[in-house]
Amino acid sequence: MRLSHFERLRPVCPRCLATRGVAVPLALGIVEAADTGEVHWGTLVCGDGACAMEYPIVDGAPILVPDLRGWMAANGHLLTARADIPAAMEGVLGDGFGPDSAFNATRQHLSSYGWDHYGDLDPATPDGQAGSVVRCLAAGLDRLGPLPAGPVLDLGCGAGRTSFELAARGDDLVLGLDLHWPLLTLARRVMARGEAVFPLRRSGIAYDRQRIEARFAAAERVDFWIGDALFPPFAPQSFALVAAMNVLDCVASPPALLRAIDGMVADGGGALLATPFDWSTQATPVEAWLGGHSQRGDDAGRCEAVLARLLTPGAHPQSVERLHPLGEPVDVPWTVRMHDRAFMQYRTHLVMLRA
Incomplete structure (x- = not known):
């Protein structure tokens, strides 16, 4: 996730947006791996304490969907698929x-x-x-x-x-x-x-x-x-x-x-x-x-x-x-x-x- 895009576009919590129609800003949570200007592994966190949903950043791509667990359950095998198969x-x-x-x-x-x-x-x-x-x-x-x-x-x-x-x-x-x-x-x-x-x-x-x-x-x-x-x-x-x-x-x-x-x-x-x-x-x-x-x-x-x-x-x-x-x-x-x-x-x- 490029920090230039995160800081300029200011994403909001998709769960709060879908369920309550409220635009709650997301903040950077944990940062496990990053380099200059980009987060490769980490989380974005909803700023509303009643929600506090964590959205993972996987290989540089934040996953920002309302039904996070549903999407992860359907796509978990793809997230962990090997990229080095000849x-x-x-x-x-x-x-x-x-x-x-x-x-x-x-x-x-x-x-x-x-x-x-x-x-x-x-x-x-x-x-x-x-x-x-x-x-x-x-x-x-x-x-x-x-x-x-x-x-x-x-x-x-x-x-x-x-x-x-x-x-x-x-x-x-x-x-x-x-x-x-x-x-x-x-x-x-x-x-x-x-x-x-x-x-x-x-x-x-x-x-x-x-x-x-x-x-x-x-x-x-x-x-x-x-x-x-x-x-x-x-x-x-x-x-x-x-x-x-x-x-x-x-x-x-x-x-x-x-x-x-x-x-x-x-x-x-x-x-x-x-x-x-x-x-x-x-x-x-x-x-x-x-x-x-x-x-x-x-x-x-x-x-x-x-x-x-x-x-x-x-x-x-x-x-x-x-x-x-x-x-x-x-x-x-x-x-x-x-x-x-x-x-x-x-x-x-x-x-x-x-x-």
Whole structure:
């Protein structure tokens, strides 16, 4: 955890925020390992004595989620996973665990996200294949125009490329927030070492270890924390820009995500929202899908129409209060690599917003 980000962004207790709607500042607790400007192992502690929740800092990443014990129980095996497994032995382990194992599901995630975020930096990648997330972000930033000074929040940052690109487009701090520990670990390695290392799927459960040089001039202004996009652990209106690239259909409550973004953006600031409306019950209950389950309703199942009303104050019971669309939404092609012979093509819906 970079102290520059901690001191400037002043995170608050996510538990108090989620349960009581109160922004209680966090303070540094124990510091077990640190160097100049960064804490690698330690804790952050809620300043309210009635709560006093301790949030661990693991390998430089503070874990700031409302249900800390629930997240730790679900992800403990990932937090303690070895990082020194040789590439060949990783393949042997993957064969033994089998295609339906959590081990191979994680490798697939790393393969798809790692390739899209950093594959365009590999000379062996054909032009225009990887890098959809970069192109989508650039399209939104170009349309959004000038923004006030201030830090930037990258919600659902995944493998981190968007955070580095946001830093390159501005001159302030950028924070990437995500719940996925392996992806955040990939992002933090790029930040610290200037290289992206991830398993790239050939086919079946055959993977190659990909290593791509990924050095970004503004990396010193980026940090990555574990956090819930529905409960960003910050005081209201803390950011000049909030980006949420393909996150809306990955949360339990899309309206809650919109309200969280609405609350985080400073007056005059902006937000970028991209989504292919690719609903899954693993992430979002059917009842919370934006139009994707109601073909007999007023919007005839059109996700875009429901989202537009949610982004129009007063047009929906759960509408945001401050954000408003800037210009017309655009559709941006987005390619996801599954393996050597399988690529999924999305049309992601990109909305530019101002507060």
